[in-house]
Amino acid sequence: MTDPSVADLDLDFEHTPTSDQSFENALGKARAGDRLTVADGVELLTTGTDSPGIDPIRKEQVLEAADRRRAEVVGDEVTFVANLNNNVTTACNTGCLFCNFKDTAHQFETDYDGEHAGFTKTPAESQAVVEDALDRGVYEVCSVSGLHPAFALNDEHHEILRTYDDPASEVNYRPPETYTTDPGTYVEQIEAMSVGGVHLHSMTPEEAYHARRGTDWSYERVYRELQAAGLDSAPGTAAEILVPEVREVICPGKIDSDEWEAAMEAAMSVGLDTTATIMYGHVDNEMHRAMHLKRVRDLQDRTGGITEFVPLSFIHQQTPLYEHGVVSGGASDAEDELMIAVSRLFLDNVDHIQSSWVKFGNAKGLKLLNCGADDFMGTILSEEITKRAGGQYGEFRSVADYAEMVSAIGRPLVERSTDYTERRRVELDVEADPESLGPRLGPRADGTPLLPATGTGVGDGAGESDEDRAHADD
Numbered sequence: 190m191t192d193p194s195v196a197d198l199d200l201d202f203e204h205t206p207t208s209d210q211s212f213e214n215a216l217g218k219a220r221a222g223d224r225l226t227v228a229d230g231v232e233l234l235t236t237g238t239d240s241p242g243i244d245p246i247r248k249e250q251v252l253e254a255a256d257r258r259r260a261e262v263v264g265d266e267v268t269f270v271a272n273l274n275n276n277v278t279t280a281c282n283t284g285c286l287f288c289n290f291k292d293t294a295h296q297f298e299t300d301y302d303g304e305h306a307g308f309t310k311t312p313a314e315s316q317a318v319v320e321d322a323l324d325r326g327v328y329e330v331c332s333v334s335g336l337h338p339a340f341a342l343n344d345e346h347h348e349i350l351r352t353y354d355d356p357a358s359e360v361n362y363r364p365p366e367t368y369t370t371d372p373g374t375y376v377e378q379i380e381a382m383s384v385g386g387v388h389l390h391s392m393t394p395e396e397a398y399h400a401r402r403g404t405d406w407s408y409e410r411v412y413r414e415l416q417a418a419g420l421d422s423a424p425g426t427a428a429e430i431l432v433p434e435v436r437e438v439i440c441p442g443k444i445d446s447d448e449w450e451a452a453m454e455a456a457m458s459v460g461l462d463t464t465a466t467i468m469y470g471h472v473d474n475e476m477h478r479a480m481h482l483k484r485v486r487d488l489q490d491r492t493g494g495i496t497e498f499v500p501l502s503f504i505h506q507q508t509p510l511y512e513h514g515v516v517s518g519g520a521s522d523a524e525d526e527l528m529i530a531v532s533r534l535f536l537d538n539v540d541h542i543q544s545s546w547v548k549f550g551n552a553k554g555l556k557l558l559n560c561g562a563d564d565f566m567g568t569i570l571s572e573e574i575t576k577r578a579g580g581q582y583g584e585f586r587s588v589a590d591y592a593e594m595v596s597a598i599g600r601p602l603v604e605r606s607t608d609y610t611e612r613r614r615v616e617l618d619v620e621a622d623p624e625s626l627g628p629r630l631g632p633r634a635d636g637t638p639l640l641p642a643t644g645t646g647v648g649d650g651a652g653e654s655d656e657d658r659a660h661a662d663d
């Protein structure tokens with residue numbers, strides 16, 4: 190039954206998957222390498238708007254065109270990055286309806302005496318997790334977090350936020366002393382994680398917005414300061430679906446599409462690379478997906494700084510959207526395949542399309558490497574966002590796992606840097622023990638096999654503050 194709080198959500202969208210283009214024409218353009226229109230994208234994503242449902246023969250034609258394009262653009266190599274996910278805090282009041290990563294921030298306050306499973310790391314705790322991962326051989330740290338109300342860019346930002354009459358309601362701010370654990374400032378967290386020559390991939394557009402809320406600072410200023418503190422590139426999450434009528438339903442508290450684009454453009458203008466994402470398979474339709482791809486392609490035309498596109502299939506099981514009956518599940522296998530394929534065909538200016546094993550699992554993840562994707566994500570060591578939403582595919586892949594999986598599809602395996610410029614072929618020598626394979630590009634990597642994080646990652650209690658751990662262990 191539909192929850193009354195969501196019963197009045199308007200799912201009667203203005204944008205519907207219709208077009209006056211024909212599937213055959215769109216496919217012809219895709220095969221010829223012509224730039225696709227939104228109408229072409231809709232035809233390919235739906236395998237033709239002239240008939241309902243997905244036509245299996247047409248679907249194979251789209252996947253084949255995308256696989257061929259992938260081979261032309263980047264060749265046969267399958268890449269991965271040796272990386273660590275470090276989420277600093279789960280405290281967040283933004284309330285996105287697809288997200289079960291967040292915990293409402295009042296539970297983190299000193300006078301809250303209930304239980305919760307959330308965590309906040311101090312800068313020193315973040316640093317310890319990164320140091321441990323560097324010793325294991327990682328090249329990159331990917332860090333995305335909740336929008337903790339006590340987060341500010343720096344001390345000056347704290348001063349500005351404190352001057353508001355009612356900072357909590359006006360600018361989503363409460364001072365650090367309100368909370369059991371102080372996350373420090375964004376600059377302090379970035380400085381703490383940027384150690385030992387690791388590549389730091391952090392500060393999504395949503396986080397950059399939080400880092401300038403209540404001020405007249407530009408995104409450029411914010412990203413420049415973070416860059417000076419050690420930031421190397423920024424993840425383009427928070428994109429979800431860049432169409433207002435979808436954002437109003439799934440993430441009304443989030444920045445809008447223009448703001449997302451402004452933050453991305455600023456990050457790239459100061460010299461940071463970015464990635465871009467789409468989070469699909471909830472209330473969105475194929476028209477929304479095609480419109481999203483167009484926005485990303487336009488942004489890349491202006492900037493050239495997007496290194497990869499990451500289609501994130503919605504994990505539904507433990508999310509408000511599913512629990513309140515707004516959606517009955519996520520994307521089908523065919524929708525996932527077409528999303529990857531049409532991303533490859535539509536984004537003629539983005540070289541790399543990622544197949545995310547944390548979203549798709551191993552079998553489908555491998556299949557998608559034959560549907561237009563060329564990158565197979567990273568080792569990540571720990572994972573909270575997908576796991577908390579009900580994802581089942583674990584939190585870690587070793588180099589040996591990659592070797593085993595990628596040799597099964599007969600493609601070369603390459604360990605990459607975040608920006609894909611450094612590449613190292615992983616020799617899949619049949620004589621050698623795959624268990625002996627380890628990362629080699631990280632600043633401290635020496636080829637020793639990568640092991641899952643134990644005792645330092647989130648989710649196992651360690652790395653959390655004592656107070657938070659006490660709650661989590663209850």
Ligand SMILES: C[S@@+](CC[C@H](N)C(=O)[O-])C[C@H]1O[C@@H](n2cnc3c(N)ncnc32)[C@H](O)[C@@H]1O
Pocket residue numbers: 287288289290333334335336393394395396426427428429466467468501502503504505508574575578
């Ligand atoms: C959890 S947020 C953390 C960073 C920051 N709070 C933000 O919103 O950018 C990062 C991204 O995770 C993705 N995500 C969250 N819940 C998800 C779910 N249930 N399924 C798939 N992706 C999800 C969304 O695309 C979101 O932008």
Ligand SMILES: Nc1c(NC[C@H](O)[C@H](O)[C@H](O)CO)[nH]c(=O)[nH]c1=O
Pocket residue numbers: 274331499501543545547548566567569572573574575576
């Ligand atoms: N680094 C990548 C991740 N990391 C996992 C995220 O923490 C998160 O669980 C989720 O993906 C958010 O939706 N995930 C990817 O899909 N790709 C990456 O490159």
Ligand SMILES: N[C@@H](Cc1ccc(O)cc1)C(=O)O
Pocket residue numbers: 331333390423424425426427464466499574
């Ligand atoms: N956006 C996902 C996954 C991701 C991370 C970094 C990226 O560059 C791309 C995708 C996250 O929250 O971590």
Ligand code: SF4
Pocket residue numbers: 281282283284285288289290291334335336395440
């Ligand atoms: S997606 Fe990000 S902003 Fe939205 S609730 Fe989750 S953590 Fe908060």
